Amino acid sequence: MWVRLHYVYPYPHVDDVIPLMAAGKILPYLDIPLQHASPKILKLMKRPGAVERTLERIKQWRAMCPDLTLRSTFIVGFPGETEEDVQMLLNFLSEARLDRVGCFQYSPVEGATANELPDQVPEAIKEERFHRFMALQHRISAERLQEKIGRTLRVLIDEVEDEGAIGRSMADAPEIDGSVYLNGETNVKVGDVVQVVIEHADEYDLWGSRVN
Numbered sequence: 001m002w003v004r005l006h007y008v009y010p011y012p013h014v015d016d017v018i019p020l021m022a023a024g025k026i027l028p029y030l031d032i033p034l035q036h037a038s039p040k041i042l043k044l045m046k047r048p049g050a051v052e053r054t055l056e057r058i059k060q061w062r063a064m065c066p067d068l069t070l071r072s073t074f075i076v077g078f079p080g081e082t083e084e085d086v087q088m089l090l091n092f093l094s095e096a097r098l099d100r101v102g103c104f105q106y107s108p109v110e111g112a113t114a115n116e117l118p119d120q121v122p123e124a125i126k127e128e129r130f131h132r133f134m135a136l137q138h139r140i141s142a143e144r145l146q147e148k149i150g151r152t153l154r155v156l157i158d159e160v161e162d163e164g165a166i167g168r169s170m171a172d173a174p175e176i177d178g179s180v181y182l183n184g185e186t187n188v189k190v191g192d193v194v195q196v197v198i199e200h201a202d203e204y205d206l207w208g209s210r211v212n
Helices: 012-016 018-022 039-045 051-064 083-096 123-146
Strands: 029-031 069-076 100-105 152-161 164-168 180-183 193-201 206-210
Touching (some): 012 018, 069 083, 100 123, 152 206
């Protein structure tokens, strides 16, 4: 059974889980809702704001568990966000080099206190910031996946079609992360776990061949 952790805040107790991941007790995967990297915006969001400590912790986690996959989500265009705040976010992304990242443009939610905050960000600026964020993350994601070419990964088979099989590695949560494509491989069943040599990658997905 594959057990992975989602929506875990980067508090100190997470440090105790990383050795379990390194030992193979839990999948080496953490979904951490970081939301932003500007201390000012994080405070407005009422989120933990120790960004430097978060970067330091990420480095420590990867040193303990090199196969660790890190996923997070961020919001751009939160009320009061300035270009300086956006640059802090992009700088954080460049340094943290997270494996899987989602980004949302802030939109008012009925009854939310953020609706009353000053300096609401215009829609066009939200859109521009979103595309800038995603362009950077696409590059980072592609680079991270290129590093897996030549490696042999365990892959859980999700689908078998006439063209081949589709599965997921330990770094891929179902429905939200990427897939591993085994073109021409039909001699497997859904639920099988097979060894796959990775031969190609793009921004999201991997392609490879089963090791017999």
